[in-house]
Amino acid sequence: MSYLLNPQVIIDQIINGLTIGGIYALIALGYTLVYGILFMINFAHGEIFMFGSFGGFAALTYFVNSGFSDTHPGLSIVAAFLAAMVVSAILGALLERIAYRPLRNAPRLAPLISAIGASIFLQNVMMLIIKARMQVYPDIIQEEFLEFGWFSISYFQLFIISGSVLLMVGLYLFIQKTKTGKAMRAVAEDRDAASLMGIDVNRIILITFVIGSALAAAAGVMVGIYYTQIDHMMGFIPGIKAFTAAVLGGIGNVPGAMLGGYFLGLAEAFGVLFMPAEYKDVIAFGLLVLVLIFRPSGILGEVVSERA
Amino acid sequence: MNKGQGLLTVRDIHIYYGNIHAIKGISLVVRKGEIVTLIGSNGAGKTTVLNAVSGVLKTRQGSIDFEGTRINRLSPHSIVRMGISQVPEGRKIFSRLTVTENLEMGAFIRNDIKEIVKDMEGVFELFPRLRERRGQIAGTLSGGEQQMLATARALMARPQLLLLDEPSMGLAPLLVETIFDTIQRISEEGTTILLVEQNALMAFVIATRGYVIQTGRIALEDKIENLSKNEMVRDLYLGGDLD
Amino acid sequence: MTKKTQIIVLLAFFCLVLGPFSVHADEWGTITIPAGKPIKIGMGTMLTGDYASLGIDIKHGAEMAVLDHGSILGHSLVLQAEDDGCSGPPSVAIAEKLCNDPSVVGLVGYMCSGGSKPASDIHDKYKVVMVSPSSTALELTARGIPIFFRTCWNDRIQAERAAAFAIKRGWTSVVVLHDKSDYGQSLAEDFGKNIEKRGGKVLASEGLTRGDKDFSPVLTKIKPLRPKLIYFGGMAAEGVLVARQMKRVGLRKTHFMSDDGCYTEKDFIQAGGKASNGCYVTYAKEPDPVWVKRFEAKYGPRQTFSPQAYDAATILMRAVEKAAKKQPDGSLIIGKKALRDAIAATAYDGITGRIAFDAHGDRTGSVVKIYKVVDENGKRFFKQLEF
CATH class of the missing domain: 3.40.50.2300 (Response regulator)
Structure with a gap:
């Protein structure tokens, strides 16, 4: 189509796709990290993302009311990210401790049902807190644009794209280089063997939940700043899309979740060029169905086989 | 008997898998510096005993003491910290981690980085093949190399007691000999060893004492020279291997 | 004559003869408010969700009208606001509930056209009037539904x-x-x-x-x-x-x-x-500034349709006042058709301007x-x- 001959459209859609893709990827990592270790889908992960967004919202609102954000806008944003990550990390840890750990050796359906229950519970808790009304992120920093002649990029987009990449590189280094990260990989591969190394498996699982939740919280604050509107149902669709991204990349595979997130973001941005915008969600879920049918192990997922 | 208290003392333990009474009151002692072997046929309960010592399985009755401390209520990771490492059956190396990372996991409980590096040099000396393959993903190693890695990994914890579960399984005869030579060297360097083996012939070459386990009970216990003279042991566990 | 037709003829006879003697005739039936009991004004608007601030603003407008009006013929007034979710299914559920509540005289709502459209069919079935402050879609007044009115405009x-x-x-x-x-x-x-x-x-x-x-x-x-x-x-x-x-x-x-x-x-x-x-x-053109001042002092900044909701509730209450017949025992009897006709005949200067309705229920001369x-x-x- 003529759109693909227009470099301006292509560059703009790449920027759009990378922005939302980075957000999907950050959330997808939480699904994949937990699945990698426990072989369960934490369906309450979208709500952890939502709580993170509200954690950041509460912090920013506080800074606006106290006037702190007028003098230190940058610091306020950083503090809001930290607050959000702490809120979500605590929530993720509680969720693991209360909803999943008691069911660790139960049939696989049990933790799944527990997760769905936790998800509905958390939605309702937030609904009571905000009285089911949409909240609007305070405008602390005005959105400006970097102009490059025939295309431009917003500072917000630049911030989200680079911020998500930074967090993902950080996570990758953590998993590859630190002792705890290596232990996470060891536990993911063989829980019993890991415990024979003196690794406290429960502690590693808890850390995994904490890390995944903190990443989702960062995505939550980014969504708040970028789209401004947040509510108690905001975790649902991004949660399912991020899950799709994780499956696309190969669930349980960390680079796969990152790749899947960007792939999905770009697919949505470019898909809109070829079909009416109202079918945007169809792209994500259509991809999910196709991957599940033709390559259930995902793009980077290895074909499941017994260890040699 | 002799030399008083053992390093590891197992007293009358009972273990169940669901309703199946797998271990029906086993007692055994491993003293400092010994190589003790536990032989028996498939399904007799050898691995079950090792897993009980490691804390992976819970005992329903009886006690396990290590250096005078009761350990059969502790979690596996705390037992490792007390100085017991296991080389599990089937190796169970981390196949997606590199050889070096596997060894680092073996040293997980330790924080003395300089000493860890030194110990890694030590195990590379013990298993030169591993040094060549240090950067390689462990899943790509051959079966014998994986067994070396599993043993080396357990040594990285600097255990006082090393539990070895079927180190010869699935290996070519030449490799089996190398592995057993190394076990002997490890023992000579001061590590106490409890060895579970189906290949009793090999085990008897290096062990000082042995227990014969049959359907969840100890059938015989003696010094190796006496065991190898025993009619029943010869028939059941050594006979087939003489071909 | 078969037995069936005999019964039908007999029934028709009774209706013809006895009909005119019934005391409070109204072809759509009547609403009776017992003595000492309040009159309920129903309301359907979004109270939770993405557009809740709009819906709550509407509720505040109607609430203020009810408080301003006080009472009707000695009966107190109650506004019963329900959450219509700005969509069809909850609006229909509210319609079924409120149309079957004997003390509800009429309803202010629904907030969204997507809710008003299916709900108006239910209201038409029970002949319970509705005055929407905010449903502006073209088709709502083009479907020949006699009980639908709106104080907003047609899209x-x-x-x-x-x-x-x-x-x-x-x-x-x-x-x-x-x-x-x-x-x-x-x-x-x-x-x-x-x-x-x-x-x-x-x-x-x-x-x-x-x-x-x-x-x-x-x-x-x-x-x-x-x-x-x-x-x-x-x-x-x-x-x-x-x-x-x-x-x-x-x-x-x-x-x-x-x-x-x-x-x-x-x-x-x-x-x-x-x-x-x-x-x-x-x-619409800006509402009466005096009213806005009064409203904002009570509820904070107004959003969109609170003035239209205020007028809708007022029109409904004025029509009830006109159509209600006080009985000796203190109860009120309100003919449903009479109430509808009273609304249709509205000529009233509201805070959003002069209000009168055309034959379809749309405001005349709305700008x-x-x-x-x-x-x-x-x-x-x-x-x-x-x-």
């Missing part, structure tokens, strides 16, 4: 005025977006038709999903068309994101225009921040004004334009 007028304004400004190439709702889609499509009727051109038309937050891909798709105007039919939650993201994808010379759904201080101007500057919306978001003296607000 036909809104689309016409908006298109006329756009053409006058020279915005002849437009892109039309809508939220796929009964309200947004019909309004946007009607706007498009009006633009073409006046010689303009609709370059593209796209539907968006309510609740979605990311419209940059579709706006990027629109960008190479270089429209002079993007018109959005829908609510503020999505509208403000379109306005914001237009700037983001570089549609900075393109104007943004929307409807009454975006005429809200909180969800459009506050939520949009700087990006809301220069956006156009359509809405729609064009507003622009301006930033003056450090305050951002909707400024009414001369047009």
Whole structure:
């Protein structure tokens, strides 16, 4: 189509796709990290993302009311990210401790049902807190644009794209280089063997939940700043899309979740060029169905086989 | 008997898998510096005993003491910290981690980085093949190399007691000999060893004492020279291997 | 004669003979409010969810009217507000519930056209009147439903005025977006038709999903068309994101225009921040400033339809007053048809102007004004334009 001959459209859609893709990827990592270790889908992960967004919202609102954000806008944003990550990390840890750990050796359906229950519970808790009304992120920093002649990029987009990449590189280094990260990989591969190394498996699982939740919280604050509107149902669709991204990349595979997130973001941005915008969600879920049918192990997922 | 208290003392333990009474009151002692072997046929309960010592399985009755401390209520990771490492059956190396990372996991409980590096040099000396393959993903190693890695990994914890579960399984005869030579060297360097083996012939070459386990009970216990003279042991566990 | 026809004839005879003797005849039946019991005014509006600030504003408007009115013939008044979710299924459920409540005389609502449309069928079945302060879709008054009235305008007028304004400004190439709702889609499509009727051109038309937050891909798709105007039919939650993201994808010379759904201080101007500057919306002429002052002192800044809700409730209560017959035992009997006719005959100066209804239930002579978001003296607000 003529759109693909227009470099301006292509560059703009790449920027759009990378922005939302980075957000999907950050959330997808939480699904994949937990699945990698426990072989369960934490369906309450979208709500952890939502709580993170509200954690950041509460912090920013506080800074606006106290006037702190007028003098230190940058610091306020950083503090809001930290607050959000702490809120979500605590929530993720509680969720693991209360909803999943008691069911660790139960049939696989049990933790799944527990997760769905936790998800509905958390939605309702937030609904009571905000009285089911949409909240609007305070405008602390005005959105400006970097102009490059025939295309431009917003500072917000630049911030989200680079911020998500930074967090993902950080996570990758953590998993590859630190002792705890290596232990996470060891536990993911063989829980019993890991415990024979003196690794406290429960502690590693808890850390995994904490890390995944903190990443989702960062995505939550980014969504708040970028789209401004947040509510108690905001975790649902991004949660399912991020899950799709994780499956696309190969669930349980960390680079796969990152790749899947960007792939999905770009697919949505470019898909809109070829079909009416109202079918945007169809792209994500259509991809999910196709991957599940033709390559259930995902793009980077290895074909499941017994260890040699 | 002799030399008083053992390093590891197992007293009358009972273990169940669901309703199946797998271990029906086993007692055994491993003293400092010994190589003790536990032989028996498939399904007799050898691995079950090792897993009980490691804390992976819970005992329903009886006690396990290590250096005078009761350990059969502790979690596996705390037992490792007390100085017991296991080389599990089937190796169970981390196949997606590199050889070096596997060894680092073996040293997980330790924080003395300089000493860890030194110990890694030590195990590379013990298993030169591993040094060549240090950067390689462990899943790509051959079966014998994986067994070396599993043993080396357990040594990285600097255990006082090393539990070895079927180190010869699935290996070519030449490799089996190398592995057993190394076990002997490890023992000579001061590590106490409890060895579970189906290949009793090999085990008897290096062990000082042995227990014969049959359907969840100890059938015989003696010094190796006496065991190898025993009619029943010869028939059941050594006979087939003489071909 | 068969037995069946005999019974029918007999029944017909009784009806003919005894009918005129029934004391409170009303062809649609009657509502009886027992002595000492309150009269309930029903209400359907969004109380939770993305457009709740709009819905709560409507509730406040009606609540204030009820408090101002006090009582009717010695009966106290109660406003029973239910959450209609701005959509069909909950609105229908509320209709079934309230139409079967013997002390409900009528209803103010529903908030959204998508709710009013299916609910009005239920109201028609039970002949319980409804006066919507905010459902503007064309078809609502085109379906021959006698119990439906509204104090807002018909979108036909809104689309016409908006298109006329756009053409006058020279915005002849437009892109039309809508939220796929009964309200947004019909309004946007009607706007498009009006633009073409006046010689303009609709370059593209796209539907968006309510609740979605990311419209940059579709706006990027629109960008190479270089429209002079993007018109959005829908609510503020999505509208403000379109306005914001237009700037983001570089549609900075393109104007943004929307409807009454975006005429809200909180969800459009506050939520949009700087990006809301220069956006156009359509809405009725400003309500009575004295009333606004009184309202804002009580409930804080008004949003959109509280004045229309105030008038809707007032009209309903005045009609009840006219149609109700006080009985010796202190109870009230209200004929349903009489109540409907009383509303149809309304001639009343409300806070939103003179109110009278045409044969379809639409307001006669309703006007729609064009507003622009301006930033003056450090305050951002909707400024009414001369047009």
